Amino acid sequence: MELLVASAVGVLTASGVYLILRLRAFPVILGLALLSYAVNVFLFSTGRLAINAPPVLQAYGDASYSDPLPQALVLTAIVISFGMTAVLVMFALGAYLEAEDDSINMTETDETETTGKEGEA
Amino acid sequence: MMKRVFPHPLLSLALLLVWLGLVNKVTPGNVVLGAILGIAVPFVTGPYWPGRPMIGRPLRVVEYIFVVLWDIVVANFQVAAIILFKPEKNIRSAWVTVPIELTSPEAITVLAGTITMTPGTVSTMLSADSSAILVHCLHADDPEAVRDQIKRRYEWRLKEIFQ
Amino acid sequence: MSHWIIAPVVLPAILAPIIAFVMRYDISLARTASFAGTIALAAICFGLTVAAAGGETVSYELGNWPAPFGIVLVLDRLSAVMLLLTSVLALVVLVHAVATGWDARGRHFHALFQFQLMGIFGAFLTGDAFNLFVFFEVLLIASYGMMIHGGGKVRLQAGLQYVVMNLAGSTLFLFALGTLYAATGTLNIADLAQRVQGLPVEDAALVRAAAMMLMIVFAIKAALFPVQFWLPATYSNAPAPVAALFAIMTKVGAYAIIRVHTVVFGPDVPVLSGVVGDWLMPVALVTVAIGAVGVLGASRLMPLLSFSVIGSMGTMMVAVAAFTPATTAAALYYMVHSTLSAAALFLLADLVLARRNGDRLRAQLPTVQNGLFAALFFAGAIGMAGMPPLSGFLGKLLILDAMQATPQMTAAFVAILLGSLLTIVGFARAGSVLFWKSTGLAPAEPAPNPDDGEPQELADAPAPAGVMSVAPTVAALALLGGLAIFAGPVSAYLGAAADQLYDSSGYISAVMGQGTEG
């Protein structure tokens, strides 16, 4: 089982890395999603693997439990990466709508639009 | 007033049951909580269900359920046989148009759902004015018969349920 | 236990939603609240800095759970200084953003601003490795919002890259934390320090890998080679007040390196030999070079400033990489300086560029207040290039002086001094083109480059900058002056902060001492 988990993390990471090296925003998003899967499983597995030992306390008997801490960390990580992914998707969409090009690389070195010409408030 | 508090009394009851099913334990506390939720949740979701479906004859509902369940079991075996044993070239699929008289959206939905859930037929879509269902039959030697059976076994009963 | 230590996190956390959701249609109300909050934060941070001066490391056990099982906040001199610096910078930036109307050019500026502060404060205060990740994310996601405030094509493209790079970094952060937990079984920084120190040598591989990953993660934030690439496009395209606020963001990375790689992966931890010490120095040296070369080669103002930020990070990290109390103290002084000087320059750039066509370094008709802007730019450039009388010069002297006791002295001297030279030349070229050469263009003259497609004259003559618009830039520069004048006491504080860092037993006992009942 350990080998399966480790290799799954590896394959997910490899796929994610390959995709984030593509030239368009969308595959990069997919790649980051895969990387986020990979890292979540990785983080989860740091508590070591256990079968049928969910960390839900039982009233009787001394059951064994899997490590709850990495699970909590992964939950936090999942939520955060969800928020990040959402923002990323929106950025990609915004960049595409503004530029009519979904290249992730900046092709033009335009003048900075940093400052509007609105003057002072 | 009552309508505002209980937009869907039947729904409230159903939700109470759902709640008890969820908590899987019937205790006074759960009943109270389920009742509260049964009232509160439709109150929140009520606006999304503007019209109230009229259920005419509850016994018919039970009957309908059993008819459908039976049909499902039977059809499952028939279709399993088709998939497993019938050579590809012998499978004769067909499109069937089933004109419907039902007007209640709920009734139409149940009909279409029933068609789909009984293996061998899939309700693909409605006509734009919801007056016909396009059904795809996996294997039908006589498409007319399929249509008639649908109308006879299901539509007729549904018409009675949703008057 | 005093609750003030959590106030820098909780106050903006409460204020931001109120601004975002109650005051979102009333910019003046939002401004008032934002100001009030930021001033209060500055006061609180000042109080905390004073409180930390005594040298006692204070630990605050959130949820009343003993360390290392819950999350702790830790206030020592270093974190106090970071808080104070951030809050002062925030105040300056906020005045600018409001005075120039930047805050009204998009939605939710003030809410994002407060959230941004919250994230930064949280990162400086936390005593927990995973919580550091969480607050990194808070400050990052707020920075994403700030970065694209106002919108625009190039800004969005740059923002997209910024997000992608940081998401990659965050992923690595999680890999690092996972490895760390897998190897040590804990997340609390003090507990980590204890466990790493007691780690058997034959089990070092995992911790070493984790330490390296963490360093790379922090290096991304600190814009160190070879993960600095994101910075120029980001800073160049961020709204100027945001770029000014971002001056502290690179320092978060530097702070994390200083914190984690002294307390936990200190240079004296035998199992970690060669992990960070051997790599950070060359990396910092190359960063100095990249920054300096970038400044010299810049053909636009915003990238020039951005590269100067990279250079200053490199300079600072050279000192950090030597890992001695003296170099760290010098690095901290330089950090305070470079934060403020970067902010001053970005704010000034905003004032200037609002009155110019684009930021390309070429002569245009002199704008209103050319003399004022030239003077401010001169001062800012002096600050950034590390020339007297502003604090950069002292910072550089402190670093070089402290570096003399280290084996990397020669390399550090060459890199920092040559870097300064290129930076000076770069700034001199830029300033003379922007502000001096323009005075040679007669107003009636047609555009010198009519075929480059850009109108030479703005449609409407831009209004001169008001007092309140210029004030933040001046204030930031004045702070550089103040930092130079009061270099003695400031340096004493920072030196004490560095000593505190290298005596990690104080940190560990402050955090772990109370938690023995677990």
Added chain:
Amino acid sequence: MITYALYFAFGCFGLGLLFNLWRIATGPENADRILALDTMVINIIALLILYGIWQGTTVYYEASMLVAMVGFVSTVAYCRFVLRGDIIE
């Protein structure tokens, strides 16, 4: 006996997953892929419940319920995307 029946059922649904994978990989229609995913969801629900029986615990049932719910929503979303482009109009 239940154990062997469980083995059998596990095997059937497991094999079913592989068939689903085949369909998802080869398509050829978008509909085929969505269909395969939908079926996969159903097979997973079955497997989760089987696992619950196997372990004698009900702690995993919420997962199945949730899978049922979100499986439906995502199937609809995929279809709406193909049909209308905009899944929320």
Added chain:
Amino acid sequence: MELATDILISFFLVLAGIFGLVGSFGLVKLKDTMQRLHAPTKATTLGVGGVLIASMLYFLLVKGSLSFHELLITLFLFLTAPISAHFIAKTFVQARIKESDLPPTGREYGWSIHDDPPLVDDDRKPDE
């Protein structure tokens, strides 16, 4: 009694397994997308249904606790599966089947993916 229980539960498990497998096998075996659409209904109905019944029986008879969760899951599946199939079918029809290849509706309006719905204030429906 125990044997009967075991047999009963095992029966449902085996039945479920068979229909679940047939459902997925149909996905591979059937050649036409529209035909394949029929397959998962089995996995849903007798497949998952069998598992759910087995589970209810198992917990009731072996563990001695009545579980309603299975009923809820069933309810969910029966509510949603037709809609899923409906959408998937439409997806395919829209992409691959010409309007003329479908049987006519026999009514005023065509099939819903091809024809706009009647206007809300349509005079032809005078039932206000």
Added chain:
Amino acid sequence: MTNGGSLLPIIALLPFLGALVPGLMIRAGRNACATFTAVPTIAALAMLGVLTPDVMAGEVLKAEIEWLPQLGLSASFFLDGLGLLFAFMILGVGLLITLYARFYLSGDDPMGQFYTYLLLFQGAMLGIVISDNILLLLIFWELTSLSSFLLIGYWKHLPEGRQGARMALAVTGSGGLAMIAGMLILGNIVGSYNLTDILAAGDVIRASDWYLPALILILLGAFTKSAQFPFHFWLPHAMAAPTPVSAYLHSATMVKAGVFLMARMWPALAGTDAWFYIVSITGLITMVLGALIALFKDDLKALLAFSTVSHLGLLTMLLGFGTEKAAIAAVFHIINHLTFKAALFMTAGIVDHETHTRDIKRLGGLAKFMPITALIGTVAALSMAGIPLFNGFLSKELMLEEAAHTAWYQNDWIVPALATLGALLSVAYSLRFIFHVFAGPARDDYPAHPHDPPFGMYAAPALLCVLVVAIGVLPGLAYPMVKVAAQAVTGQELNFYLKIWHGVTPALIMSIIAVVGGALLLGLHRPLARAWNAAPRPEAKAIFDALISALVRLSRGVTDGLHNGAISRYLAIFVVSTVGLVYVAFSGGTLSPPTREMLPVPPVVAVGYVLLIASALLVVLNHHNRFRALVLIGVIGLMISAGFVYLSAPDLALTQISVETVTIMLLLLALHFLPKTTPRESSVGLRLRDGVIAVAAGAGVAALAMVFLLRDFDPISDYHLANSYEGGGGTNVVNVILVDFRGYDTFGEIIVLGIAGLTIFALMEALLSGPAARRLRNTDYSRDRSRDRHPLMMVVATRAMLPIAVMVGVYIFLRGHNQPGGGFVAGLVISIALLMQYMASGFGWTQTRQRLEYHTMIGWGVLIAALTGVGAWLGGAPFLTSIYGYIKLPLIEKFGLGSAFAFDLGVFLTVLGAVMLMLYSLSRIARYAGETVNVEPMDYDPSGKRELKKPEGE
């Protein structure tokens, strides 16, 4: 500290305070401005005057103000003879320049700026000469570079001014940086940056291994500043500055800073072969070369500039000799050079000002029109030539005398010969200044009609000429000053005489050769100049410019090449360096043997694994078809969720599957507007490269995971398991960790979500008010669409599903503390349920029935969570401390309720609000793209039970 010493900081500060004066006074008029600018200088001079007797008596005045003790930097000042001499020069000439500039600058020039820069410069110079701390000296040193940059570039509209300023800054700045290094090393050798300490530690310094580097670095600073070969080229270009600047900086002060520094550091650094050869050779070469170039310069100021270079070389050479007599000569020549050179510059300025040209070829015969100027110029030039009875003669004689006794590498004649040559050339260009400008026939083609300027303008040079003659005739006048200064240089008590006649010495013979030869040379000037101009010679400015622009081009190339905007490459570099570095770090440590057995793999799990791996690979293979990739992502999410269930993480499974769904929704919403396919752009090589990188990263991560999965550890989570129920009041330990043990993480996490919602909303608003909005409007997204938007069946199913889903959400929320679930999953479940509603009946219809505002929901969520945490303060407990209790109501079994519940409610609301706000934002964009708002919940309701109410709002 003596009493007098306390004046020193004030003297040092006065010019800087004074720099504020012009800005304040300029509105009062130019005269007032000039007058008041003089005040601080006069005040400083007066104070200096007060201190002079003490210094002349051999006392060294000191003052120390602590500044940065950690660095060894203090604001320490001391005044000895050398400092006094220079301070007088700086202030005295400064005063004269102030006067002169008042008349020189035109009405168009911003005079206030000029005086401000001038005073800044004056303060910086003054600081250099009275600093008793070498770091402080460095500060003033750099300040002179900066303020001279401003002064040289004063006429900023002139390209020569800007370029000259930049060149000066670059050259002197780089020297300054070298000097920083040198000074720091020096301080490190001595253990103090205090100048007094350093000067007293000469033996230690010269014995140190670091002596040579320190010496070279410091000399670099001095040589660049004093325009020594090969750094001499910047000085002539600095002549683009207004003439008062040239007169001040380039005769009296700044260029002498290098000389001053060498004199200052003499006791510490001189006395070695290295010093002797480096300094004297450099000086001698500079002297000869500068004089040679000066002879052929036609620009008056250029001639003077190169003459200055030459004289600085002379001074450097003298200091390089390292003897006491040479030091005396140097000090004396410093004074003399100051007097005649400042006068000459001012004369040149007057000529320029009156004739509007500085080109010697266009001048000549001016003595007729401007006799006073001619007189002044002649006197000063004769002094420069070293003609007896003028002060230049005296110090030149001393120089020649020293040169005559100096040998290089046992060669006795080369130094005297070259020194004589330098003197000869000096005579030649000095005489040229007289004869080609003032003497000769009057011309009628001057660009402007020349006449003597007003008194104010020639007063300053005239005064200097008086000094030239006075010292020239009565050298004893200068004796006390020279003595005290030379003693300060050498650190020795010196006894000597300054006299005109020393008898027939080698120096006199050399002098005569020089004068005669110089006169002859001038006679041959015309043919020589032709030959000079025809001869190829390196043009320093061109070389410098080429060098700088090559450097800039190179920098630009490197920068643009590295930061080319290709994040694909940035990421590749990031991944490669991470993998490499982590590998190095990892393999530098060792591993103990594994302690854990691997768990068995049931076949079904293996199947799930195959599905997961296959889907991941299929995503990579199919990523060009974006929709297909999304479906496959769905499979991966499903498998991972199932895996979490199998591996005892039900909470993770719930969260993963629901997050996954929402994420896919977001991606689908976005993909609607994006291209549906990804073009195949990367070359095979690139793909191969990326593949290798990817595999390396994957293998690394897998190996890392494998390493720890096979080894036991001692986690802190035993505590959480043990205390979850007692301390946290829940049996679902993961949830208790989330809302209690590590509630602070969760607090941060919901804020991330809230910010995400805000950011997306803000971006949506920005997009809809920019060009993107037009593009959206003009693009037709509705081609080939199905015609049913809100199918009846879906709507009906949703009506039944929604309440049930909400119940499930509530259930999952309420049980979360004890069983898998919790606020986060519940929030997502409700979001998904609402999403279903949105999909069924459309955005517009649903939105108008929405009773809760998503913005507000996020706000409440964060606030509730925060206030729950703050509530603990009331009990004196830290932020987020939970309270927990059991409540007993009649008829109902007791149930537990805790603050963690409220906290989880905050989580729930934030999640719900954020997710819905995100979807709302994306839907807004869709609506902008031409989607119509549906009025009815479904496309067509055959029962006629239609809602006819128009939606409010949009």
